[in-house]
Amino acid sequence: MIKLLKIEFRKILTYKVFWILIGLYFIFLSAGILMAEFMINNMVDNMNRHLPIPLPHVTIYFFPWVWQNLAFFATIRYILIFPAIIIIILITNEFTFKTIRQNVINGMSKSEFLISKLLLILLISLIMSVLLAIGTFIIGLSHTQVTGWGMVFERIPFILGFFISIFSFQVFAFFFGFMLRNTGLAIALFSLYTFIVEPVVYYFLKSPLVFKNGISPYLPVNSVLRVTEYPAIPVLKTLMGLNLQDSVSLWISCIPLLYCSVMIGMVFLIMNKRDL
Amino acid sequence: METILSIKQLSKRYGRIQAVKDLSVEISRGQIFGILGPNGSGKSTTLSITLDMVRSDMGSYSWFGENNSKECRKRIGSVIETPNFYPYLSPVRNLEIVADVKDLDHSDIDRVLELTGLYERRNTKFKTFSFGMRQRLAIASALLGNPEVLIFDEPTNGLDPQGIAQIRELILLVAAQGTTIIIASHLLDEVQKICSHVAVLSKGVKLFDGKVSEVLAISDSFEIAAADMGSLSAVIATHPEFASFKPKEDYILVYFNGDVKPGELNQFLYQQGVVLTHLSERKRSLEQHFLELLNENA
Structure with missing residues (x-):
């Protein structure tokens, strides 16, 4: 395991494309998180122009809600696409450079090769979760008058939700990468599916005419986004009695992980059958 | 081994x-x-x-x-x-x-x-x-x-x-x-x-x-011809190193298993009562030999 990770590290350590994309990811992620409050309040201002009683401005960076809010904004599809594209590039590169053949010739089994990529995904997800937790903690501290640690950490399970989302989304990318083997094609189809195909199918299936109980939330990308489906805005709760999401649901978190196991299983099956 | x-x-x-x-x-x-x-x-x-x-x-x-x-x-x-x-x-x-x-x-x-x-x-x-x-x-x-x-x-x-x-x-x-x-x-x-x-x-x-x-052993071949081609082909087959022959238009192409010198061959045939009118040694290149191997088995 450690050996496989070490090999993966050697592949990315001096790979410029990887670090540029990681850098862009951090920029977009931070910008998304730090501008979220401003954007929401912008929306509130717009709405207030048509409302007789103006809504108050919201704040989203205080404990314990900050965990849920930052997990929510860190897992919108426009930001989640970055680590997914990185994974697609790292996987399809191995086919473009034919280095997957070389790895196998030199004594790696195909399964070990797949495991090494999954370990990398797991590690990236873990590192990102830890970084998000640290960032959230700092942002929360600077926006909250802490009265008790229990209150501070109340909604920390949303970090686990973030981990499940970022991990699953990268596993979807892993699936696209190994199935399509071509960098451009895999990125194009993955983005097309995430941004166009699934949203269209989602609204189509959502129509009560098609399915009474709605299976649209169970679509792959949607199941990932639904782990942290809503931000927590206490004002809405007190004002309108809206209670959108209090916690990470075990069942809802299982859906993307279920997709992951099916996709990983398919990749193992097909890769072990296919010639390199 | x-x-x-x-x-x-x-x-x-x-x-x-x-x-x-x-x-x-x-x-x-x-x-x-x-x-x-x-x-x-x-x-x-x-x-x-x-x-x-x-x-x-x-x-x-x-x-x-x-x-x-x-x-x-x-x-x-x-x-x-x-x-x-x-x-x-x-x-x-x-x-x-x-x-x-x-x-x-x-x-x-x-x-x-x-x-x-x-x-x-x-x-x-x-x-x-x-x-x-x-x-x-x-x-x-x-x-x-x-x-x-x-x-x-x-x-x-x-x-x-x-x-x-x-x-x-x-x-x-x-x-x-x-x-x-x-x-x-x-x-x-x-x-x-x-x-x-x-x-x-x-x-x-x-x-x-x-x-x-x-x-990839190269056995060379010879072009030989005599006035009586019929007895030539009969006699050549009795040579101890004889492998095979191919009749051509005005000569016979003979292959041997071992190393046969033109002088020896001439002498052998003369002793058997055949007088050659044509004797020419053919050196085959390796490539030729290889192609022949492939053709024979195509």
Whole structure:
């Protein structure tokens, strides 16, 4: 395991494309998180122009809600696409450079090769979760008058939700990468599916005419986004009695992980059958 | 002799093309084994199957008499077709990955880079390398950790004459240390110069295998003619070294198993009462011989 990770590290350590994309990811992620409050309040201002009683401005960076809010904004599809594209590039590169053949010739089994990529995904997800937790903690501290640690950490399970989302989304990318083997094609189809195909199918299936109980939330990308489906805005709760999401649901978190196991299983099956 | 690679009844079909058919080969320790055949004869497919890149339809193979092909591959150095490396990494970093995969430590990297003349360029990115340098890095990577077996698939393809000579020298150098070497090549000359043993493939079928000196032995032929061609063909068949003959328009083409001199032949026929009107020795080039081998079995 450690050996496989070490090999993966050697592949990315001096790979410029990887670090540029990681850098862009951090920029977009931070910008998304730090501008979220401003954007929401912008929306509130717009709405207030048509409302007789103006809504108050919201704040989203205080404990314990900050965990849920930052997990929510860190897992919108426009930001989640970055680590997914990185994974697609790292996987399809191995086919473009034919280095997957070389790895196998030199004594790696195909399964070990797949495991090494999954370990990398797991590690990236873990590192990102830890970084998000640290960032959230700092942002929360600077926006909250802490009265008790229990209150501070109340909604920390949303970090686990973030981990499940970022991990699953990268596993979807892993699936696209190994199935399509071509960098451009895999990125194009993955983005097309995430941004166009699934949203269209989602609204189509959502129509009560098609399915009474709605299976649209169970679509792959949607199941990932639904782990942290809503931000927590206490004002809405007190004002309108809206209670959108209090916690990470075990069942809802299982859906993307279920997709992951099916996709990983398919990749193992097909890769072990296919010639390199 | 210890068997290094044993291939049993291997078959592989790509759609309508039978790439390898019922192929069995045994390679022993210390041999320099050539797999000889024209393009598309199944050489690369056979090697790809034994290196677990391609699945065979039928048959089996085993390295070192063991079943764990993954662990066995770590004891083999291979140069297969094009050199495959991470273009954005330097030779040293690329070889570090190879060493990690093969469970070797990194101490041997400098040696193989020096051996292949790449030490000066050890920290330049692979993508800046010329074709010859890429091929040399592939060889360096194969030599890493002094493997028991080296596999070369068309090792001199696309190299200039100097590069070809260097690589052949290198192969012979390594072979002198007792390393078993397997070379796939469509160049008869290459096999003849380097190999001790050879298997000749055509359309995925093995035609011959054995020692190079035996399989590729050149028996010269003679053009002979006499006034009475009928008695000539009868008499020539009684020659102790006689192999076969082909009647041509105004002469007979005779093949012998052993080494027959024109003088001896003339004398033999004269003693049998045949006076030659034409005698000409035909030297066949290796290529001719090879093509004849292929044609006879086509």
